[in-house]
Amino acid sequence: AQKITQTQPGMFVQEKEAVTLDCTYDTSDPSYGLFWYKQPSSGEMIFLIYQGSYDQQNATEGRYSLNFQKARKSANLVISASQLGDSAMYFCAMREFDAGANNLFFGTGTRLTVIP
Amino acid sequence: DAGVIQSPRHEVTEMGQEVTLRCKPISGHNSLFWYRQTMMRGLELLIYFNNNVPIDDSGMPEDRFSAKMPNASFSTLKIQPSEPRDSAVYFCASRSLSGTGTSGSTLNTGELFFGEGSRLTVL
Numbered sequence: 001a002q003k004i005t006q007t008q009p010g011m012f013v014q015e016k017e018a019v020t021l022d023c024t025y026d027t028s029d030p031s032y033g034l035f036w037y038k039q040p041s042s043g044e045m046i047f048l049i050y051q052g053s054y055d056q057q058n059a060t061e062g063r064y065s066l067n068f069q070k071a072r073k074s075a076n077l078v079i080s081a082s083q084l085g086d087s088a089m090y091f092c093a094m095r096e097f098d099a100g101a102n103n104l105f106f107g108t109g110t111r112l113t114v115i116p
Numbered sequence: 117d118a119g120v121i122q123s124p125r126h127e128v129t130e131m132g133q134e135v136t137l138r139c140k141p142i143s144g145h146n147s148l149f150w151y152r153q154t155m156m157r158g159l160e161l162l163i164y165f166n167n168n169v170p171i172d173d174s175g176m177p178e179d180r181f182s183a184k185m186p187n188a189s190f191s192t193l194k195i196q197p198s199e200p201r202d203s204a205v206y207f208c209a210s211r212s213l214s215g216t217g218t219s220g221s222t223l224n225t226g227e228l229f230f231g232e233g234s235r236l237t238v239l
């Protein structure tokens with residue numbers, strides 16, 4: 001089974017609007033972390049935001065927020081006030097802490113296009 | 117501060133040739149990862165090292181691929197002989213095994229710091 005599922009291959013959003021990128025995950029480990037990365041056309045992977053499984057509040061970083069719904073195993077990324085520079089691929093990833101695994105499992109990504 | 121440094125940024129080679137990709141992790145990071153990114157398969161973990169020791173190489177496609185980390189500041193990923201299906205972007209990433217990530221959580225968040233990637237094209 002896929003550990004990280006991103007069901008939206010592509011999304012469009014009007015500039016200055018908010019957009020939600022979906023991510024669901026699968027783990028039996030009670031201690032895990034969820035990450036979002038941005039990959040612009042230049043190719044680098046940029047860390048955006050982190051949510052721990054025991055964190056009581058949803059993570060926020062500037063215009064990025066993570067809508068963490070633990071019971072549904074979803075960790076959607078919300079980008080508010082979209083900018084043209086937000087056009088990129090966005091990857092959701094997970095690390096399982098108790099399993100002792102040190103790597104991140106990545107989803108297949110969502111390509112976001114911001115329309116002027 | 118210097119990030120993860122990869123070289124070469126671009127490599128074009130002919131089938132059958134040996135390819136060596138290089139990575140310098142962030143100073144002080146003691147965990148290093150090699151990922152491969154393709155359109156078909158997305159981001160795949162090939163291998164990772166903790167304290168220069170290979171921990172999990174189950175993602176290495178086949179014997180043509182090998183990776184080494186002779187010291188804390190250098191790692192190589194070698195493909196010999198290369199094949200057209202090896203064409204991909206190869207990312208190196210590093211993180212610290214202890215301490216906090218940039219999110220400031222008391223638990224090591226484990227975020228990875230990626231290099232800019234090496235785009236390999238095998239003709």
